[in-house]
Amino acid sequence: MQVGLFIPCYIDQLYPQVGMATVEILERLQIDIRFCEAQICCGQPMANTGCNDDAAPLARDFLKNFADDQYVVSPSGSCVAMVRHHYDHLLPDNADLPALKSKTFELCEFLTDVVQVEQFDHAFPHQVGLHQSCHGLRELRMGSCSERVEPAFSKVRQLLAKLDGIRFSELRRQDECCGFGGTFAVNEESVSCLMGLDRIADHESAGTEVLTAADMSCLMHLQGLIRRQKKNMKVMHVAEILAGYPAE
Amino acid sequence: MHAIEHAKEAKEFIESRGRATWHDSALWFVRAKRDKAAQSLPEWEILRETASQIKQHTASRLADYLEKFEANATRLGATVHWAATADEHNRIVMEILQKHGAKKVVKSKSMLTEECHLNPDLEAAGIEVVDTDLGERIVQLRQEPPSHIVLPAIHIKKAEVGEVFHQHLGTDAGADDPDYLTEAARQHLREKFCAADAGITGVNFAVAETGEFVVCTNEGNADLGTSLPPVHIACMGIEKLIPRQKDLGVFLRLLARSATGQPITTYSSHFRGPRSGCELHIILVDNGRSSILGREDFRRSLNCIRCGACMNTCPVYRRSGGHSYGTTVPGPIGSILAPARDPGQHHSLPFACSLCGSCTDVCPVKIDLHHQLLTMRGEVKKAGHLPALKRWGMWAMGIVLRRNWLYGFLGSVGRKLLPLIPRPLIYNRMNMWGRQRELPQTPAKSFRQLYRERYGRK
Amino acid sequence: MVANNKSDRTAILNAIRQHEVSDVELPDLNADWIEYDSPLEQFVQSLESVGGRVVRLESLDQLGQELEKLDSFATAKVRCSLVAGQGSPTFELNQVDDPHDLEDIDFALLSAELGVAENGAVWMTDDGVRHRAVFFIAQHLGVLLSASQIVSNLHQAYQRLESSTAFGLFMSGPSKTADIEQSLVIGAHGARSLTLFLLP
Structure with missing residues (x-):
């Protein structure tokens, strides 16, 4: 291959x-x-x-x-x-x-x-908050969407779930947009940042230690807000977790 | 008229008025009720697909169906009028009212009459027009437009409703209990219903094969407003047509569930000709719709049944409020309809969107809303309405991203310089990213450098 | 009669016809729509969830005494009935010329042709009803429905409707609004309460 x-x-x-x-x-x-x-x-x-x-x-x-x-x-x-x-x-x-x-x-x-990966050989003993990036979700259909009536699934979560010790945050809004949206993030700065802060608050109250997603762009935006607010939440792309990088 | 700048209005809503979080929660609550209602039907996705097909089918032979509707409605005793523009629509309404010497009119919710700015025209002619939907009455008394097509007063707090009712309806000062205020409105509007010379309604669906049309409300205002006065004027956009009576089953199942999470609106009234001894007028309005029909990329926006679900789900709408769009129909669907009509005035609306796609998935008639919004951005650019900074910024980006040496050079210089620049110089007023966010920490090397170091060039 | 603005008519129809719109077939609506094990129980549940009340009767003879148990009926000064021999009317709807005279009706007893389980709606028409205002202007409503006339979903309901009357409506519970801060208030402009009397 x-x-x-x-x-x-x-x-x-x-x-x-x-x-x-x-x-x-x-x-x-x-x-x-x-x-x-x-x-x-x-x-x-x-x-x-x-x-x-x-x-x-x-x-x-x-x-x-x-x-x-x-x-x-x-x-x-x-x-x-x-x-x-x-x-x-x-x-x-x-x-x-x-x-x-x-x-x-x-x-x-x-x-x-x-x-069709079946297993990973490492553990990730942390509570992970999975941000369902919109384009992965609603363009690529990598997971079920809360708007549609369909069986629940998430390809990203399915992979992460193969890691030993991983726990997932259950969110109040399971797949709301983070507000990045490309140039939207600067054009509509007020709305964009409020959307991001709302997502982060949802993850905070769900107990997320490591915030992850399949799109680094969403995470760049969320991490920018987290760092400015000096919040204690680690941000990692899902590839880093699957590759066995530590959550330092 | 100045072009609307959504971002500026949104910022105002969020920062000066501090309403965004409250507004967001109120609408998310409606979205959650909608989810529950949708989940109650295993066939939900089939229903959506069926509705979409019916609407697209109707669009493919709209002229034939309009003629059929006209013939059948006429046979039932209604008078059918045609208005190519908003002005013509208002002129027809005025003419009917004047013929009957009508001075007092009750009107139920009709986005079309909002779109045509009917009320100011009637008022200028000395006709009292009372919006009878509670939410619409509230915004009418406050002299402002609705901020949502289904929940017109969703941006207003109950204390503010109390204030305006105290001023206009004489309710107790400081009273803000919704039951009390609704009862006051009921008494006030009963008088209006009973005194009305004519009733105006919108139309939710019109059936070509029978000539009937359906109006849906929860309050019963369209019904009360048309069952007392001798004249009923029903105003409808030409896209409201469906072929068969049984198609109503599909749309009535979707409409209220999508709008508010109810299984059906309280009243779904089927009008088939005038009351005995009375007159029924139906005005078919184009006002730009036939031109949208001719644009393949945007045609499906005519599927819209005005349920408002795209507004309730839109993370931008929820945090910026309906008035930030400056249009009769706000939110995702409004951000297509308005610039389709006037791209110069509404060029910022297709950009008031993070392209999250939630609207597309929530839409009961499967309008590909976020793709149309993206396409509309291209139309705005083609029409020359893209701000210069964006236009040239993207041009320059296009140059850099096609030239490996330039991209590599700028990237490495940027990564080296950025950490050396004093923070106040980076986080300046021009840096919209940095107002509330940190910039990413710059790594020493790019991916391609790391990859080359590890594997060489291969 | 067709109004005289012919030029707008022609302009609109021509504007539409000049566009080539790709054809999409009209779907036949024969899908597996939801069917409930007990449409009756679902109907009751749906109607209660939209603010209606259901009283089950064993026969029509019971209607009078059940009506008397209703405060809204017992205290009603002006009553009107569309069910022959029932509802002890004080007001004959079909005797008045002006619908405005219905303004003071406190309680109206109506009869429904059909009930829909999925949404608690009943279908009523103005067949033999001189003033359709009665559906909306009465302060309180009682509606008589036979359990045998309950269907699971709206598609089935439309299959059974005959569109011969000038007016027909699906009514699902009493009038309501949530326009003030999303607080649900029963009794906006129409009926303040709806009690459904269910015949076997």
């Missing part, structure tokens, strides 16, 4: 350990990894601002950079959702797009659906 790793720009620059954790998880599963250095960004910031003309060249780059990979895996639900659901608008009638879309996976869904 071969995987082309997609490490989104902000993870590359700001959270390299999340990328390395992803590499280590895949390596342990004996997956052949390729990291194409030409890659930078999926184009989401531009597309989400309505600047499709600026985003389209990045989508074309993406297609080219991952053309030869069997799978494309990324530790970011939001960027994968961009490829799977929004490249159609940027690359209309592109013959290579369907193949790219069907081989591109968010890390956790790749682990549950393709690799």
